[in-house]
Amino acid sequence: MRHDAEHDSRCSRPTGFTHAGISRRTAIQxxxxxxxxxxMNHVAGLRSLAGETASTVPQSHKAVIYIFLSGGLAQHESFxxxxxxxxxxxxxxxxxxxxxxxxxxxxxxxMLAQCSDKWALVRSLTHPYNxxxxxxxxxxxxxTSQPSGFDGNRPTPNDFPSFASVVNGVVPPRNNLPxxxxxxxxxxxxxxxxxxxxFAGQMGWKHDPWFIEASQFNDTKYIHGAxxxxxxxxxxxxxxxxxxxxxxxxxELPQGILQDRFDRRLQLLRTLDAxxxxxxxxxxxxxxxxxxxxxxxxxNDGRVHQAVDVHSAPDxxxxxxxxxxxxxxxxxxxxxxxxxxxxVQVNLGNDESWDTxxxxxxxxxxxxxxxxDRAVSALIEDLDVRGMLDDVLIVMAGEFGRTPKVFTFDGAxxxxxxxxxxxxxxxxxxxxxxxxxxxxxxxxxxxxxYPATDPQKPENMAATIYDxxxxxPTITWKDRLDRPHHVYHGEPIKGLT
Numbered sequence: 001m002r003h004d005a006e007h008d009s010r011c012s013r014p015t016g017f018t019h020a021g022i023s024r025r026t027a028i029q030x031x032x033x034x035x036x037x038x039x040m041n042h043v044a045g046l047r048s049l050a051g052e053t054a055s056t057v058p059q060s061h062k063a064v065i066y067i068f069l070s071g072g073l074a075q076h077e078s079f080x081x082x083x084x085x086x087x088x089x090x091x092x093x094x095x096x097x098x099x100x101x102x103x104x105x106x107x108x109x110x111m112l113a114q115c116s117d118k119w120a121l122v123r124s125l126t127h128p129y130n131x132x133x134x135x136x137x138x139x140x141x142x143x144t145s146q147p148s149g150f151d152g153n154r155p156t157p158n159d160f161p162s163f164a165s166v167v168n169g170v171v172p173p174r175n176n177l178p179x180x181x182x183x184x185x186x187x188x189x190x191x192x193x194x195x196x197x198x199f200a201g202q203m204g205w206k207h208d209p210w211f212i213e214a215s216q217f218n219d220t221k222y223i224h225g226a227x228x229x230x231x232x233x234x235x236x237x238x239x240x241x242x243x244x245x246x247x248x249x250x251x252e253l254p255q256g257i258l259q260d261r262f263d264r265r266l267q268l269l270r271t272l273d274a275x276x277x278x279x280x281x282x283x284x285x286x287x288x289x290x291x292x293x294x295x296x297x298x299x300n301d302g303r304v305h306q307a308v309d310v311h312s313a314p315d316x317x318x319x320x321x322x323x324x325x326x327x328x329x330x331x332x333x334x335x336x337x338x339x340x341x342x343x344v345q346v347n348l349g350n351d352e353s354w355d356t357x358x359x360x361x362x363x364x365x366x367x368x369x370x371x372x373d374r375a376v377s378a379l380i381e382d383l384d385v386r387g388m389l390d391d392v393l394i395v396m397a398g399e400f401g402r403t404p405k406v407f408t409f410d411g412a413x414x415x416x417x418x419x420x421x422x423x424x425x426x427x428x429x430x431x432x433x434x435x436x437x438x439x440x441x442x443x444x445x446x447x448x449x450y451p452a453t454d455p456q457k458p459e460n461m462a463a464t465i466y467d468x469x470x471x472x473p474t475i476t477w478k479d480r481l482d483r484p485h486h487v488y489h490g491e492p493i494k495g496l497t
Contacts, residue, residue: 061174062470063337064433066163066345067330067376067396068140070187070195071132071354072426074402074419075448077364079105079427080123082448088406089447092361100438108369111377117438118380118389119431120496124442124451127400127458130421132352135399136187137197140345142462143489147201153193159201161477163465164209166487167343168200169477171469174340175303181336182345184215184246184329189352204480209345212308214248214332215325246328248308307339308332321378326371330379337392342469348372354398357409360418380431393433393468395461401426404449424450428461433468434497441495459490467492 074091076082081095081104095104098116105113112119127144129135133152138144141160149158161169164180171179187195200207310318310328313335321327326348333344349368356363376396383389402419409420425444431437442454466475466487476484 061340061342062391062393062433062468063341064163064343064393064395064465064468065330065333065337065379066343066465067394067429068187068345068347069354069372069396069398070136070347070349071352071356072135072398072400072402072421073354073396074356074360074364075123075425075427075444076402076404076419077106077360078109078369079121079429080444080448081106082446085404085447089404091406093365098438103438103440106369108365109373111373115377115380118384119394119429119437120435120439120441122428122430122441122456122461122493122496123425123444124454125397125426125428125456125458125461126451127423129423130400132189132355132399132421133196135421135423136195138458139397139399139461140197141201142458142465144458150196152196155194155196155199155201157201157204157480159196159199161200161203161207162198162209162345163462164198164343164345165200165203165207166466166477167469168207168209169203170471170475170487171342174342177304177307177336177340178210179341180343180345181210181212181341182347183212183248183332184325185213185347186211187347202479202485203477212248212332214246214308214329244325246310246325248310248332303339307335307341310335317382320374320381322371322374324371326375327378330375331382334379334382334388338386338388343465348375355421356402357418357420358412359414359416360406362416376429376431383432389432390434391432393435393465394429394431395465396429397461398426401448404447422449428456430464430496436495436497439495441493456493457490460493463488463490464492464496 076089076091077093081093082090083095083104084090094107096107096110096113097104098113100116103116103121105116127135127138129138131152134146134150137146137150137159140162142163143160147156147158147160149156164182167180168178173179182198187198189195198209199205200209306312310331313331318327318331321331329346329348333346336344354368356368376394379394380389383392383394400421400423403422406417406419408415408417425448442456443452444450445452471487473488475487477487478484
């Protein structure tokens, strides 16, 4: 992955965000952050942890892993099969029994079926949108309404803050790590537009999540895309493309810089900074300085290196998760929460990979569902074995569900059918975090098109996430003008715990 300054300034924050109080000279002086291979906003949530050392043993803490399926998971082909519906509704997949009597899911999720005693489903989550950008914004922020001036083509400072950004603003950091992280990359459409809803928006850029850009292709035809074993609309077959690389940023000193030389450079930098502070205006420069110091703290903390290094995990564990971006991403998520990160958003499939308008059944069967089944079941098992499952909530959702009826659209590249966008209902998966396994909340109608019982809103899902982190209902976050805003806009989903 490229870590040059031009790349970081262009990709680390959405269009429209500027740092008016930071001069070019100050930015150059702050070059120590470049040693991390991270942009400024990747470490925006960091705060100094006085007196903490790399030998500190992380204590158990409440955490959330939010698995986001960009494009929209088809409820019929996953967690809400309709075997008694007409042919053009039920689709090609058969349901299978799970370990829990009375609960059936797709035949292509057999590993998850065997651990249903550890997960629950909400089959009735609903919102009114059928378009990707606003759907992403709703399901990444937990807010159904559109913010003022919403632009589906780009993030804006008026967007509601993402879950990760809220957590960055209200949850204390642990063990020299930010409270929230997003991996293995930002959500970027094949057209090049950055999807709104991923950033801090109204909270201000300093609360943007730590984006761990780990999924890479060397071939330029794969500029965007964290994919399991294929390329979006370029189904490559059962193997990773030859030039695919999954690697987290290298948090280490450049070759040839020994620790004593590094310390001397930091001392020189501090001296220059003292002189610079007499010349430069105040404002955001102070915040910039604080971010630089915490970035250096990250550089010297061995736990940070370990948390983002998945390839040093035992071979058997990597095999269990799957040696693809799905498996490595969820393994990294587990390592990060174990190290002290409170919320990790994992984008399983970029560029709206789950947008199965055509060839839905072969693509789901061969490329999407198998790595998801393997990786998510491995995550549940791994957290359980480590005694972490009760403290870590897993949530899996997309920006919407799919239409009840299967269709073939004009202009499709094949005559193999799929399903269109459908915000009216989707299934959301929950595990760990005190969730009562073998539970189903709500239901969809006989065609899987609308909630039939106990409808839930994105605000309820968001409240469930915040409650799992131990945040009180009265907590607020502050916007760029220091005005308070409620974190909760709904109640946690009843019956899950």
